Each structure stands twice: as structure tokens, then as C-alpha cells.
Amino acid sequence: MTKILVLYHSNTSNTKRMAELIAEGASQLSDAEVRLRSIEEADHLDLAWCEGIALGSPTNYGCVSWQMKQWWDQQPIENWGQRDGKIGCVFSSAGAWGGGQEWTCMSLLSILINYGFLVFGLTDYSGVRFSAHYGAIAAGPPEEDREQDACRRLGLRLAEWTATMIHGRTESHPLNQTYDRFKDLGQ
Numbered sequence: 302m303t304k305i306l307v308l309y310h311s312n313t314s315n316t317k318r319m320a321e322l323i324a325e326g327a328s329q330l331s332d333a334e335v336r337l338r339s340i341e342e343a344d345h346l347d348l349a350w351c352e353g354i355a356l357g358s359p360t361n362y363g364c365v366s367w368q369m370k371q372w373w374d375q376q377p378i379e380n381w382g383q384r385d386g387k388i389g390c391v392f393s394s395a396g397a398w399g400g401g402q403e404w405t406c407m408s409l410l411s412i413l414i415n416y417g418f419l420v421f422g423l424t425d426y427s428g429v430r431f432s433a434h435y436g437a438i439a440a441g442p443p444e445e446d447r448e449q450d451a452c453r454r455l456g457l458r459l460a461e462w463t464a465t466m467i468h469g470r471t472e473s474h475p476l477n478q479t480y481d482r483f484k485d486l487g488q
């Protein structure tokens with residue numbers, strides 16, 4: 302099984318909805334086992350269990366929420382450096398476009414990199430002039446098709462990379478897929 306953890310914090314369910322879409326996308330890979338957990342539900346055993354993680358937070362003042370930061374701050378220090386080589390990606394909802402989603406993605410990536418995860422973003426386009434290069438982003442709830450597609454694609458890509466990098470399943474490599482990766486590119 303390819304073990305995927307979608308871990309999120311959400312105050313008003315917008316990031317939670319993104320997490321659900323990402324979990325849905327990860328489940329598109331045959332043999333993926335997906336755990337969807339809020340930080341209230343998850344603990345260090347979920348980090349130990351997973352092989353790939355999608356980490357999401359609302360954008361709070363252009364940064365990761367204090368609750369998500371606290372969750373990582375309170376991880377048992379002896380586990381730091383023991384999770385190296387797992388695959389990671391990130392997502393965030395802010396109140397508005399330009400509200401700091403990508404800043405938040407960068408702070409989430411920073412946490413994952415520091416913890417030893419190998420991180421990635423999407424080259425794919427999920428709509429006209431719309432990508433998730435640094436992670437999936439939304440303004441408020443992910444209501445638009447392009448936002449939802451980006452979330453699903455990020456989850457699928459996480460499962461693909463995890464299957465490829467952790468299990469050596471070369472058929473799961475993104476470049477071996479037949480679906481359209483550059484929807485509406487160039488318009």
C-alpha cells in the first residue's frame with residue numbers, strides 16, 4: 302500500500318474542504334491508503350505511519366496558523382530526523398487572492414523540509430493561468446473547478462510520487478501518465 306496522510310488545520314472548514322479534495326485525488330491511485338486527519342485528531346504515530354504527506358493550513362497573517370505551528374512544535378523531539386525521505390506537499394486557503402497563500406505554502410514547506418521530507422509542487426495547470434506550483438491554493442472555500450482540480454491533482458501527484466520514490470513503482474511516475482497535465486495552458 303502507498304500510505305498517504307492528509308493533515309490539516311482549519312478554523313472555518315475552507316482548508317478542511319481542500320484536504321478532502323486532496324484525499325479524494327490521492328485515492329485515485331490504485332493501492333493508495335489515505336488517512337484524512339485534522340491536527341486535533343492526529344499525533345506522531347500518523348507521521349510515523351505515512352510515506353507521503355499533504356500538509357494544509359489557513360493563511361493567517363500571510364503565514365501558517367499558530368495551531369499548526371504548535372502541532373509541529375510539540376512533536377517529540379526524538380522523532381526529528383527519523384522521518385527522513387518521506388514525500389511532502391502543501392496547501393492553503395486565504396480570504397482573498399493575493400492574501401498570502403503562497404507565503405503560507407512556503408512556511409509549510411519549510412516545516413516539512415526541516416523535518417526531513419522531500420517536497421514538491423505541481424507543474425500542471427488546472428485552469429487558465431492557474432497552477433499549484435508551490436502547493437494548492439484557494440480563496441475562501443475551494444468552489445471553482447480550477448481550485449478543486451488543483452487539489453485533486455496535488456493529492457494524486459503525492460500518491461504517484463510516493464509510489465515511485467518509496468516503492469519504486471516506475472509506472473506511477475507523472476511522466477508516464479496519460480491524463481492532461483496542462484489544461485488550458487497558453488490561453
Ligand SMILES: Cc1cc2nc3c(=O)[nH]c(=O)nc-3n(C[C@H](O)[C@H](O)[C@H](O)COP(=O)(O)O)c2cc1C
Pocket residue numbers: 310311312313314315316317358359360361362363364394395396397398399400401440441442
Ligand atoms: C487570524 C487570522 C488571520 C488571517 N490572515 C489572513 C491573511 O493574511 N490573508 C488573507 O487573505 N486571509 C486571512 N485570513 C482569512 C483566512 O485565511 C480565510 O478565511 C481562510 O479561508 C480560512 O480557512 P479555514 O476555513 O480553513 O480556517 C485570516 C483569518 C484569521 C482568523
